[in-house]
């Protein structure tokens with residue numbers, strides 16, 4: 374019986390969406406044709422880390438939401454035909470430098486998503502709450518939801534959204550750790566276990582699933598290793614203002 378369940382969990386299910394963050398709305402999801410086409414994990418060589426590359430290819434656009442520093446916020450995951458991979462662990466993180474570095478705000482160890490039985494979800498309670506500390510600086514951030522599954526291939530899922538933090542403070546306290554990066558480097562989560570993040574940070578919510586929690590294996594570094602092929606901005610995108618000023622120079626010289 375157990376073997377049958379394990380075998381079922383291991384089956385590749387290409388017709389099913391995996392899991393997608395629903396709210397806040399992820400970068401580039403409309404461009405990709407909605408959740409059914411957006412659900413793939415990051416590429417195993419890290420070449421679309423972070424954010425499936427959409428922070429560069431689709432662009433940041435306008436902020437999806439404004440969140441006050443010093444407030445509770447939620448993210449939700451899509452409930453439609455998902456491949457829940459028996460649940461797993463996830464983190465919510467923010468980046469102020471266009472995806473070069475992320476700080477984890479909260480770690481959900483187990484039950485992310487909740488009520489996963491194999492690839493099915495048995496509850497629609499998929500709202501996850503976290504605290505934005507009052508010290509969080511104001512400004513545009515890449516908000517990220519990362520997911521590490523219990524069963525299936527060892528893959529890292531990452532959806533990002535453009536959020537504006539308002540009424541910000543002076544800086545996140547140092548106890549907020551770097552976001553965990555795994556599978557797309559030599560640090561791997563273990564199948565049939567909930568990933569216990571090595572540095573979960575001050576906000577941790579443990580699930581009630583039957584899987585045991587365990588740390589990653591392999592070569593794990595602190596801070597986590599960003600893949601060599603990561604899509605990091607080589608330059609700051611130029612603004613129209615600089616183009617206009619160079620045009621003025623040209624006209625002046627003509």
Ligand SMILES: *[C@@H]1O[C@H](CO)[C@@H](O)[C@H](O)[C@H]1NC(C)=O
Nearest residue numbers: 444445446447448500501502
């Ligand atoms: C977050 O979700 C909880 C539970 O559904 C709800 O009570 C709360 O109002 C939500 N908070 C925000 C900021 O949306």
Ligand SMILES: *[C@@H]1O[C@H](CO)[C@@H](O)[C@H](O)[C@H]1NC(C)=O
Nearest residue numbers: 484487496498499500580581
């Ligand atoms: C949803 O899940 C959270 C976390 O496990 C729990 O605190 C809350 O009571 C649940 N809400 C419902 C309506 O079941």
